[in-house]
Amino acid sequence: MTDLRVAITPDSFKGTATAIEVTTALAEGWLSVRPGDTLIRMPLADGGEGTLDAFELAVPGARRMPVTVSGPDGRQVEASWILLPDNSGVVELAVTSGITLLHPLQPMEAHTLGFGQAIAAAIDSGVDRLYLALGGSSSTDGGVGALTALGAEFADAEGRPVPPGGRGLGAVASIDTTHLRAVPAGGATILSDVTNPLLGPNGAATVFGPQKGAAAEQVAELDAGLRRLAALLGTDPETPGAGAAGGTGYGLIAWGAVMASGAEAVGEVMHAPDAVASATVVITGEGRFDGQSDAGKVPSYVRALAEAAGATPLLVAGAITAEPTGFAAAVSLTELAGSADAAMTDTVHWLREAGARLARTV
CATH class of the missing domain: 3.90.1510.10 (Glycerate kinase, domain 2)
Known part of the structure; x- marks a missing residue:
């Protein structure tokens, strides 16, 4: 198995997990399946909480x-x-x-x-x-x-x-x-x-x-x-x-x-384009991926960076209500946990599970 360089660049899951908690949980889940990979941890934001x-x-x-x-x-x-x-x-x-x-x-x-x-x-x-x-x-x-x-x-x-x-x-x-x-x-x-x-x-x-x-x-x-x-x-x-x-x-x-x-402004200050360009796989996410997610939110921004860099973009969201076009794989915590209530009750646990599931897709 070839070791990969993976950038983890999510937004917060509003009301349930900060961007740092999301990043950490996804990293733990990913490494439980692919312990040899190198992870770049870069929680992002779009001006909201976190x-x-x-x-x-x-x-x-x-x-x-x-x-x-x-x-x-x-x-x-x-x-x-x-x-x-x-x-x-x-x-x-x-x-x-x-x-x-x-x-x-x-x-x-x-x-x-x-x-x-x-x-x-x-x-x-x-x-x-x-x-x-x-x-x-x-x-x-x-x-x-x-x-x-x-x-x-x-x-x-x-x-x-x-x-x-x-x-x-x-x-x-x-x-x-x-x-x-x-x-x-x-x-x-x-x-x-x-x-x-x-x-x-x-x-x-x-x-x-x-x-x-x-x-x-x-x-x-x-x-x-x-x-x-x-x-x-x-x-x-x-x-x-x-x-x-x-x-x-x-x-x-x-x-x-x-x-x-x-x-985009937060990403530029944090040098997110450089981090994504150095990665093979990029994981991003937010609490709810919906029809507004393509309007300048973190997942759409990161997906565009990944496309420009030739990296594989992956998505995690608490709920996915719009087609996650452009992502090689996507995981909804609501579907993974069986219900929205279950996903929101123990978001960090299900984020780890999501990280592990995505690691099995590459």
């Missing part, structure tokens, strides 16, 4: 920088951002203002102030460039919380600061950016797999508001508030990705950040 973990593991010399911020409901959160060796900073919304920090959900009150505080901490430390990961948001505040932490002032018609969260958007009458921190000299790149505009039927409130707990009448109120914000800020609300993270994408674009495909 982006910091992926950078920390994949980039030698990456350092965690602790920061205490105001969480999405105002309670203090002990978080961190990543300082890369090239003096870039990576800040993840999920760990500062994310939906997993709330119970119960607060669709009208939750805000992104803590995300902005972490961005400000990175800027104040002297980073040359920022990567801003937008997945896992809890709020629909148009990024007003983040911009407030960066120095912008949002006031109502009486000149009073508007309350934080989506509810406050309806009262915004003026915006003062006199003291707004500048984008670092090397720029700020938004990492997101979302291409939705800010407003309307495909916008932040309508598409993502219900996931954050918003009822129908609240969705309408949030969309109206975002429309009011857009009229004052003036940046085009139709910009692809403006609707990311409850409109935080829009606020950051107005600040001067640039939207990028999350998986």
Whole structure:
């Protein structure tokens, strides 16, 4: 049996296993069948939860920088951002203002102030460039919380600061950016797999508001508030990705950040093309492979790298609901475990089984 060089490059399985846990379990399963193979472990992300973990593991010399911020409901959160060796900073919304920090959900009150505080901490430390990961948001505040932490002032018609969260958007009458921190000299790149505009039927409130707990009448109120914000800020609300993270994408674009495909941007920083090019076989995956997976998510990005390098791409997913075109083999944990509940109850176990099954296919 010829020994192979295998790159393992999955995203997280949202809610059940981090990208690092997925990578480790797949590696253990693979090595149980093919112990002589050389494995390259490179968990990836597309800007969602686990982006910091992926950078920390994949980039030698990456350092965690602790920061205490105001969480999405105002309670203090002990978080961190990543300082890369090239003096870039990576800040993840999920760990500062994310939906997993709330119970119960607060669709009208939750805000992104803590995300902005972490961005400000990175800027104040002297980073040359920022990567801003937008997945896992809890709020629909148009990024007003983040911009407030960066120095912008949002006031109502009486000149009073508007309350934080989506509810406050309806009262915004003026915006003062006199003291707004500048984008670092090397720029700020938004990492997101979302291409939705800010407003309307495909916008932040309508598409993502219900996931954050918003009822129908609240969705309408949030969309109206975002429309009011857009009229004052003036940046085009139709910009692809403006609707990311409850409109935080829009606020950051107005600040001067640039939207990028999350998986591709993360992969470039981590040198994923080089890792894949050096491999014979590439394993990638995500929690759910569906009709949206070809829209810039990790599996489609890795598959394209493998095709360009002449490597064999393999897929693992918690559930597969779309044809996994282009992959030499694919394993669904739901089918492997017999049910979605079983797969989600012991995801790491079934990932090991999936790794072993894929190893038998080559």
